[in-house]
Amino acid sequence: MRTQEEIVEQVKKKSLAQPSLLHFEVDALISCLTFENAKPWLKENVTEEDWECEEDVRATAVDHLRFAWDKASGHRGISASRSVDKLTAYCWVLGLETSLIADAPYAQYGCPQLKVIAELLGEPLPTDKKLLRMMAGQSCVSHCEQGCGS
Numbered sequence: 639m640r641t642q643e644e645i646v647e648q649v650k651k652k653s654l655a656q657p658s659l660l661h662f663e664v665d666a667l668i669s670c671l672t673f674e675n676a677k678p679w680l681k682e683n684v685t686e687e688d689w690e691c692e693e694d695v696r697a698t699a700v701d702h703l704r705f706a707w708d709k710a711s712g713h714r715g716i717s718a719s720r721s722v723d724k725l726t727a728y729c730w731v732l733g734l735e736t737s738l739i740a741d742a743p744y745a746q747y748g749c750p751q752l753k754v755i756a757e758l759l760g761e762p763l764p765t766d767k768k769l770l771r772m773m774a775g776q777s778c779v780s781h782c783e784q785g786c787g788s
Contacts, residue, residue, distance in 0.1 A: 639695070640731050642675050648730065649679065662720045666727035670695055699728035699759055703752065707764050710747035710772065713784040718747040725755045734758040746772035746786045 640648075645667055652664045668676050673689040680689070692698045706721035722744065730736045735758065742750040749772035756763050764770070768778035777786045 639733055642671060645670055645731060646675055662723040663727040666724040667731065669698075670728075670731050695728055695731050696759065699725055699732070699755075700761055702728065703756060703759065703761060706748070706752055706755075707769060710749050710752060711764075711766065711769055711778070713747060713778075713786055715747060715785070719744070722748040722751050722755075725752070729755060729758055732759075743775065745775050746777070749773045750775055 649664055649667045649671075652667065653661065664679075668679050669690075669692045672691050673680075673686040676689065676691070702721060702725055706718060706725060709717040709721055722739070726736050726739050729739065738758065739751050739754050742754045744751055749769060753763060753773040763773065772778055772786060778784075
């Protein structure tokens with residue numbers, strides 16, 4: 639597991655690399671910080687009593703992975719993309735090899751990347767036939783009309 643100092647440095651690095659307002663990976667990283675370390679990125683009115691640091695990052699990642707599979711199978715592009723970003727951050731905090739995630743294609747709503755994330759976390763893969771096809775880079779069904787075609 640990464641140290642607070644390493645997470646702070648990664649937040650700084652990712653904040654500079656992602657100049658848009660949508661910092662899903664950065665937000666996930668910040669959620670793993672203590673209040674004192676997260677304070678520079680929090681709104682002024684957030685107090686220590688309000689702040690909830692992700693103490694069990696692995697459990698959070700596993701919960702979010704379930705959510706991500708649901709979004710991918712539902713062809714929810716923005717939610718699926720956000721999920722991959724957040725899960726990549728959680729995997730990095732856990733000290734897992736995130737380059738494997740980056741090397742997998744973002745196709746079929748991130749299913750190939752979600753497969754890598756599940757494997758890194760030691761979680762079972764879904765057995766749903768549509769998701770299995772999507773993990774393999776194929777559309778959920780032949781001639782999918784919802785956009786997951788290869």
